Amino acid sequence: MTLAIPFDNSYARMPAGFYTRLAPTPVRAPRLLAFNTALATELGLTDIPDPATLAAIFSGNTLPEGATPLAQVYAGHQFGGFSPQLGDGRAILLGEVTAPDGTRRDIQLKGSGPTPYSRMGDGRAWLGPVLREYVVSEAMHGLGIPTTRALAAVATGEEIAREAMLPGAILTRVAASHIRVGTFQYFFARRDAGALRDLFDHVRARHYPDTDTPEDLLEAVIARQARLVAQWMSVGFIHGVMNTDNTTVSGETIDYGPCAFMDQYHPATVYSSIDRQGRYAFQNQPGIITWNLAQFASCLVPLMPDQDAAVARFTEMIHAVPDRVSAEWLDLYRAKLGLASRREEDERLITDLLALMANDGADFTNTFRALGTPAARDQFTDRAAFDAWAERWLARSEGEADRSGRMSRANPAFIPRNHRIEQMIEAAVAGDMAPFERLMQVLARPYEDQPETEDLTRPPLPGEEVQATFCGT
Structure with a gap:
C-alpha cells in the first residue's frame, strides 16, 4: 500500500521561470523517525501505510x-544585503493538497538534495536542525501562532559533512505556501512586470481572495505580519x-534555523551565531518586519496604474507598520496581565514589568505564567x-472578569527551551527518540498545567545554557 495524496x-502551473522541475536525490537507507498523524488527518490523508513506505515517500526515494x-x-x-537569486537550495516542493476544510497546503521535502539554487551546497540537512524545526514549528502551532508545520522526519542512512560527519535527515514541511517577499523581489529585480502580475494574481487567489488591487494585497500582508511579529514577542520568540x-506573504512563521525562545528576559537578546551585530535581536523584530514590508511594497509599485501616487500611498502604509505592531503587542500583553479593557496607563504598566524582569534576569515564560502567585515574586x-x-x-485589574482564565490562555507553561532541544538532539543522534516524543506530547498542550512534566518548565542550569543557535545549512 502507498500513500494517496x-x-x-x-x-507548478505557473510559468517556467518561477521554478526548476527536478526530483529529490535518492538516499541510501531511509528510516521513519516521526510522522504527524494528526496533521495528516487535517490534510485529508487517509489509509496511512507502514513506516517503511512512509520513509520511502518522505525521503524522496518514491x-x-x-x-x-x-x-x-x-x-x-540577507542581513540587509540583496542577493538577486536565491531559491530552494535544499528543498523540493512535491505539490499541493486541498484539505477537507478547504485550505490549500504545500508539501515540501527539506534536505532532499542539491538543486540549481544550492550555491555549492550539498542540498542536505543533518538530524539536529530537522528535529529542531519539527519540534519548534509544532510548538508554535500549539501556541496558536501561524506557522509552517512538520509532517514527517526521516533519517537518510547517510552522513553529511558539516563541522563533523553528522547523520543526515529530511523534514517534510507543510505550509500555506512557500511564497516569500523574496519571491516578489526576484521578478522585481529583473523588471519583469508580467511575472510580477502573474505572481500577484496567484497570491491574491490563493491567500487573499477578498482583495482586488496591489494596495489591497499590501494592506492584507501588513495586517498578518504585524500580528505575527507581535505574537512572537508575546511568547519571547526570536526568529x-x-x-x-524568510518572510512569507501568507503570514506564517517559516524557516526555523537559528531561532530560539528566551529564558532570561532581555530585549537585546540574540542567539543566532551569524547575527553578530544584533540586527535580528528580540527588540528589533518590529523594525525589521517594517523594513521587509517596505521591500514588498516596492515590488508592488510597478503593478499600479499611477506609480508616483502608489509610492506616496505605500510609504504612508509602511510608516504606519510600527504602530500597528505596537497595537497588536499591547493587546496581547494586556491579555498576559489578564486585562480585557483598555486604558492609557496599560503600556506603562507592561513596560515597567519588563524593565524589572530585564534588571533581575527573570525568566520570561515562568514570570508571566506565575503572575498572581507567590512564585512570581x-x-x-x-x-x-x-x-x-x-x-x-x-x-x-480589579473588576476584570475572568482575569485568571485570560492569563492562563495567554501565558504558556511550556515552551521549547533551548537546552531541552539540544538534549533531545543529542539523544536522537545516539538513537534515543524518547526525549523528542516527550517534548512533542507536552508542547502540544502548552497552556495546560502538566505536573508530571514540570521539569520541562525549568530554565537551564549553569552549564546547560545555549549561547548560540545555528542555521543548520
Missing part, C-alpha cells in the same frame, strides 16, 4: 502519484534570521520593586 499543484517536484526560485535581502526570503531579586509593581497591577 490528492495533489492539485497550482504553483514519488507519490500526482507529485510534480520542483524547486522554487526567489531573491532576498533569528528575518531576511526577506521568586523570579526577582528586587522583591520590593516587584511588590510595588504588583500592587499597581492588582489595582488596575
Whole structure:
C-alpha cells in the first residue's frame, strides 16, 4: 500500500521561470523517525501505510502519484544585503493538497538534495536542525501562532559533512505556501512586470481572495505580519534570521534555523551565531518586519496604474507598520496581565514589568505564567520593586472578569527551551527518540498545567545554557 495524496499543484502551473522541475536525490537507507498523524488527518490523508513506505515517500526515494517536484526560485535581502537569486537550495516542493476544510497546503521535502539554487551546497540537512524545526514549528502551532508545520522526519542512512560527519535527515514541511517577499523581489529585480502580475494574481487567489488591487494585497500582508511579529514577542520568540526570503506573504512563521525562545528576559537578546551585530535581536523584530514590508511594497509599485501616487500611498502604509505592531503587542500583553479593557496607563504598566524582569534576569515564560502567585515574586531579586509593581497591577485589574482564565490562555507553561532541544538532539543522534516524543506530547498542550512534566518548565542550569543557535545549512 502507498500513500494517496490528492495533489492539485497550482504553483507548478505557473510559468517556467518561477521554478526548476527536478526530483529529490535518492538516499541510501531511509528510516521513519516521526510522522504527524494528526496533521495528516487535517490534510485529508487517509489509509496511512507502514513506516517503511512512509520513509520511502518522505525521503524522496518514491514519488507519490500526482507529485510534480520542483524547486522554487526567489531573491532576498540577507542581513540587509540583496542577493538577486536565491531559491530552494535544499528543498523540493512535491505539490499541493486541498484539505477537507478547504485550505490549500504545500508539501515540501527539506534536505532532499542539491538543486540549481544550492550555491555549492550539498542540498542536505543533518538530524539536529530537522528535529529542531519539527519540534519548534509544532510548538508554535500549539501556541496558536501561524506557522509552517512538520509532517514527517526521516533519517537518510547517510552522513553529511558539516563541522563533523553528522547523520543526515529530511523534514517534510507543510505550509500555506512557500511564497516569500523574496519571491516578489526576484521578478522585481529583473523588471519583469508580467511575472510580477502573474505572481500577484496567484497570491491574491490563493491567500487573499477578498482583495482586488496591489494596495489591497499590501494592506492584507501588513495586517498578518504585524500580528505575527507581535505574537512572537508575546511568547519571547526570536526568529533569528528575518531576511526577506524568510518572510512569507501568507503570514506564517517559516524557516526555523537559528531561532530560539528566551529564558532570561532581555530585549537585546540574540542567539543566532551569524547575527553578530544584533540586527535580528528580540527588540528589533518590529523594525525589521517594517523594513521587509517596505521591500514588498516596492515590488508592488510597478503593478499600479499611477506609480508616483502608489509610492506616496505605500510609504504612508509602511510608516504606519510600527504602530500597528505596537497595537497588536499591547493587546496581547494586556491579555498576559489578564486585562480585557483598555486604558492609557496599560503600556506603562507592561513596560515597567519588563524593565524589572530585564534588571533581575527573570525568566520570561515562568514570570508571566506565575503572575498572581507567590512564585512570581521568586523570579526577582528586587522583591520590593516587584511588590510595588504588583500592587499597581492588582489595582488596575480589579473588576476584570475572568482575569485568571485570560492569563492562563495567554501565558504558556511550556515552551521549547533551548537546552531541552539540544538534549533531545543529542539523544536522537545516539538513537534515543524518547526525549523528542516527550517534548512533542507536552508542547502540544502548552497552556495546560502538566505536573508530571514540570521539569520541562525549568530554565537551564549553569552549564546547560545555549549561547548560540545555528542555521543548520
